[in-house]
Amino acid sequence: MSLQQQTLPFTGVEPHRTENLRSDHLLVAEMVQRGSKVLDVGCGDGELLQLLESRGIDGRGIELSREGVNRCVAKGLAVVQGDADTDLVNYPDDAFDYVILSQTLQATRQPKVVLENLLRIGHRAIVSFPNFGFWRMRLQLLVGGHMPRTENLPATWYDTPNIHFCTIKDFVQLCDEINVKMERAVALDLYGRPLRLNLPWWFWNMFGEQGVFLLSRAEKGR
Amino acid sequence: MTNVQSIPSPSIHNEDRAHEADHPTSQVAKFGADQPLKLDCGVDLAPFQIAYQTYGELNADRSNAILVCHALTGDQHVNNAHPVTGKHGWWDTMVGPGKPLDTNLYFIICSNVIGGCMGSTGPASTNPASGKLWGLDFPIITLPDMVRAQTMLIDRLGIETLFCVVGGSMGGMQALQWTAAYPARVFSTLAIACSTRHSAQNIAFHELGRQAVMADPDWRGGRYFEHGTHPHRGLGVARMAAHITYLSDAALHRKFGRRMQDRELPTFSFDADFQVESYLRYQGSSFVERFDANSYLYLTRAMDYFDIAADHGGVLAKAFSGIQTRFCVVSFTSDWLFPTAESRALVHALNASSARVSFAEIETDRGHDAFLLDVPEFFDISRAFLRSAGTARGLKTAGG
Numbered sequence: 001m002s003l004q005q006q007t008l009p010f011t012g013v014e015p016h017r018t019e020n021l022r023s024d025h026l027l028v029a030e031m032v033q034r035g036s037k038v039l040d041v042g043c044g045d046g047e048l049l050q051l052l053e054s055r056g057i058d059g060r061g062i063e064l065s066r067e068g069v070n071r072c073v074a075k076g077l078a079v080v081q082g083d084a085d086t087d088l089v090n091y092p093d094d095a096f097d098y099v100i101l102s103q104t105l106q107a108t109r110q111p112k113v114v115l116e117n118l119l120r121i122g123h124r125a126i127v128s129f130p131n132f133g134f135w136r137m138r139l140q141l142l143v144g145g146h147m148p149r150t151e152n153l154p155a156t157w158y159d160t161p162n163i164h165f166c167t168i169k170d171f172v173q174l175c176d177e178i179n180v181k182m183e184r185a186v187a188l189d190l191y192g193r194p195l196r197l198n199l200p201w202w203f204w205n206m207f208g209e210q211g212v213f214l215l216s217r218a219e220k221g222r
Numbered sequence: 223m224t225n226v227q228s229i230p231s232p233s234i235h236n237e238d239r240a241h242e243a244d245h246p247t248s249q250v251a252k253f254g255a256d257q258p259l260k261l262d263c264g265v266d267l268a269p270f271q272i273a274y275q276t277y278g279e280l281n282a283d284r285s286n287a288i289l290v291c292h293a294l295t296g297d298q299h300v301n302n303a304h305p306v307t308g309k310h311g312w313w314d315t316m317v318g319p320g321k322p323l324d325t326n327l328y329f330i331i332c333s334n335v336i337g338g339c340m341g342s343t344g345p346a347s348t349n350p351a352s353g354k355l356w357g358l359d360f361p362i363i364t365l366p367d368m369v370r371a372q373t374m375l376i377d378r379l380g381i382e383t384l385f386c387v388v389g390g391s392m393g394g395m396q397a398l399q400w401t402a403a404y405p406a407r408v409f410s411t412l413a414i415a416c417s418t419r420h421s422a423q424n425i426a427f428h429e430l431g432r433q434a435v436m437a438d439p440d441w442r443g444g445r446y447f448e449h450g451t452h453p454h455r456g457l458g459v460a461r462m463a464a465h466i467t468y469l470s471d472a473a474l475h476r477k478f479g480r481r482m483q484d485r486e487l488p489t490f491s492f493d494a495d496f497q498v499e500s501y502l503r504y505q506g507s508s509f510v511e512r513f514d515a516n517s518y519l520y521l522t523r524a525m526d527y528f529d530i531a532a533d534h535g536g537v538l539a540k541a542f543s544g545i546q547t548r549f550c551v552v553s554f555t556s557d558w559l560f561p562t563a564e565s566r567a568l569v570h571a572l573n574a575s576s577a578r579v580s581f582a583e584i585e586t587d588r589g590h591d592a593f594l595l596d597v598p599e600f601f602d603i604s605r606a607f608l609r610s611a612g613t614a615r616g617l618k619t620a621g622g
Contacts, residue, residue: 058578066583073550073580074602076610080551080569080581090570 023192024128024212025051028100031126031184031214032057036097039121041084041114042104046072049079060096062087085109088117096122103210105129105171106162116178119217124183128212131187133167133205152190152209168204168211175215184214229458229506234306239339239514240355240447244348246273246334246341247305248298251378259336259371265361269350272375273341274298274333277317278325280381286617287381288323288608289372290332291389291396294521295461295513297340298332301325306340306512315596322604323388327618333375335368335396337521339514342371345444346514357516358444365392365528369399373407383407385615386608390414390593391560392521395528398568401549402530402541410548410611412604415557415593417564418538418571419529424559427467428522431460435515444516457515458506465505470556470589474498538571545572548614549579550607552593552600559590580607 025048032038034056040049043061045068052059061079063069072079084101085108099122101114106129108114118125130153131137140148147157155162166174168187175182187195187208195208204211251272253259258268275298280287290300290313297304301311301318317323317330334342337360345360352359376384387397387408394416401411420428435441438456442449466474478498482488485495494500534540549572553565562583572579582603586592593600612618 060578066585070582070584070599070603073582074599074606076606076613078548078578078580080573080579081566081583082569087570087573090573092574092576095576 021051022047023188024102024210027186027188027194027212028102028126028128029055031212032098032100037095038098038100039091039096040100040102041088041118042101042107043072043077043079044068046075046077046079048100048102049077050075053077084114088114088121091117091121093120094123098122098124098126100126102126102128103130106165108164111164111166112174112178115174115180119180119215123216125180125215126213127171127215128210129166129171130162130210131168131205131208132165133169134190134209135206136190138206168208169201171211171213172201175213179218181216181218182213183216186212188212229455229503229510232452232454232507232511234511239306240346240348242306243339243341243344243346243514248273248275248334248341250274250341251375253374257374259367259374261361261367262364263362267336267343267361270336270343270371271341271347272333272336272343272371274331274375275300275302276332277301277330278328280329280379281617284381285383285385285615286327286612287329287331287376287379287384288386288388289376289384289400290317290323290330291372291387291393291400292332292335293389293391293393294464294525295509295518296393297338298334299340300330300332304512307508312594315594316601316604322601322608324605324608327612328385328608331376331379333372335521336371337363337368337517337524339517344514345516345520355447357447360516360520362523363520364524365395365399366403368524369396369403372396372400373404376407383409385617386410386412386611388412388414388604389416391416391590392525394560395420395525398530399528401545401547402533405542405545405547408547409615410550410607412550412552412607413565413568414552414600415554415560415590417560418531418541418568420525420527421564425526427464427559428526430463431522432519434459434463435519441515444519446515452510453515454507454510457510457513457518458503460518461509461513462502462506465502467559468589468591470558470587472556472587473589476587477501538567539574542572542575542577545575545577547577548607548611549577550603551579551581552603553581553583554588554590554592554597554600555583555585556587557590557592 029051037058040061043063049059062082069081099118137148187204188210190209255268258266300313319326334340337344339346345356349356387400389397394413397413401408435456438453440451441453481497483497483500530541531538551565553562569581584600
């Protein structure tokens with residue numbers, strides 16, 4: 001397969017773009033401090049890594065698909081073939097300033113373990129995922145009576161790699177459960193625009209098409 | 223059926239081969255009695271020499287040097303006609319103007335390994351103490367010894383830090399040894415189709431090859447050169463067996479299938495009825511033209527002993543802890559001699575050391591030998607890795 005050939009990302013999420021850059025990537029990149037060291041788990045074609053490196057950030061990546069890895073390496077990126085579920089254990093504690101999991105959480109076998117690993121390897125984690133509580137999802141299931149499919153999640157139930165969908169509300173609950181501190185939370189609408197900050201959680205959970213969270217370890221004993 | 227062809231006697235005489243070993247058609251760095259090579263077996267080898275080739279120009283601040291490490295039966299003739307066979311350089315697909323190892327940008331060095339037979343001191347060289355060829359009197363050498371010798375050459379060339387150490391197979395092992403032992407002297411490492419240790423299966427294949435050589439009566443206890451013989455049959459069989467391990471089932475099937483060689487029907491003999499037999503015999507006979515049998519014993523042994531983790535308490539990650547070198551690790555899907563799992567173990571160890579590492583597995587049916595062949599995806603990756611490392615090193619790089 002040619003290195004230039006573009007395929008649907010492994011996660012099966014079709015992203016929004018503004019000026020050729022994914023809106024969630026721009027938001028993630030804005031959360032990362034310059035000069036820091038970042039691991040992008042599920043880095044796909046390396047688009048986010050390239051954006052980060054262009055901003056003076058030392059980026060590394062893991063990607064499951066061989067085609068994706070080879071495209072990244074051919075761009076000069078430090079990317080290795082690996083699986084978020086099985087390979088994060090090889091990384092030492094505190095190896096990175098940030099570990100990013102962009103649109104990949106829902107495709108992992110053990111999201112909770114993965115999330116714990118992210119915050120073991122990195123001081124902070126940035127996690128973005130499609131919100132299954134988005135009103136169009138709910139409507140398709142409620143009225144249509146079948147598993148939801150959207151422009152951004154076009155795969156059918158039988159060929160989707162996304163096996164652990166969650167809502168923004170579910171994710172917040174998981175963070176509480178494993179004692180993770182949410183430093184920043186943003187919900188993006190269908191067009192990749194951030195929803196207003198002062199809206200309540202239920203509104204985000206209904207109208208956020210995806211959630212982007214900046215997380216850190218909560219202090220011990222809390 | 224008595225007239226079955228075996229590997230024919232080489233057309234090159236022992237004397238000519240010995241001449242190339244002592245007086246190579248290459249540049250030579252000679253090290254006197256005051257600069258011995260300290261071998262792992264405890265021997266100080268002195269005097270000794272290293273034969274090497276260079277391509278391209280060393281830049282003013284001596285920062286663009288790439289050391290190419292050759293594989294088991296390779297040599298320093300990367301990109302020029304081979305002085306013995308007249309064939310083109312073994313890596314002219316990878317090294318040259320505009321190639322991934324671009325001689326317009328980089329200064330490429332390749333030296334014959336210690337223990338080799340193309341001009342660096344080895345069993346085919348003359349032992350200055352006796353005036354006779356070393357043969358089996360030559361001390362056992364290891365991969366770290368080969369690399370230690372290379373550091374002396376690099377010192378001699380006035381280069382403090384290599385921009386990159388590159389190699390496939392045994393060459394990749396040397397690249398890893400360089401990086402583990404001299405991390406400050408290696409800015410980047412491109413390790414292809416290799417491993418940090420030689421596996422039991424690979425040791426087994428090497429033992430098969432060595433036994434084939436030593437079972438040949440013409441080997442004469444390793445002193446064939448004094449009897450005017452050469453164990454070409456044994457060495458040829460060793461090469462044939464090894465060559466199978468460099469290919470893959472799919473590649474052999476694609477190239478030869480069950481096709482017959484210049485005949486329609488089986489001859490009901492042990493002649494080379496099948497194309498694949500004829501091909502292997504050709505590989506065996508062309509190899510014995512250019513390679514010394516004892517050298518083959520020494521170099522396979524050196525690979526067998528190789529195990530980087532063993533020198534670090536059995537923990538591979540310790541060999542690379544705190545390393546600043548940039549790595550690119552490449553494996554090939556159909557390589558069963560150095561399978562991807564070996565590269566993956568290296569990558570895990572490098573991750574554990576937080577090293578900057580790229581790792582690509584290339585899909586091909588061409589087996590271990592893929593690293594010597596025209597595989598565009600592999601070239602793209604090598605080129606991009608060097609370009610990105612070059613930018614970090616502040617080198618002039620192609621297209622930016």
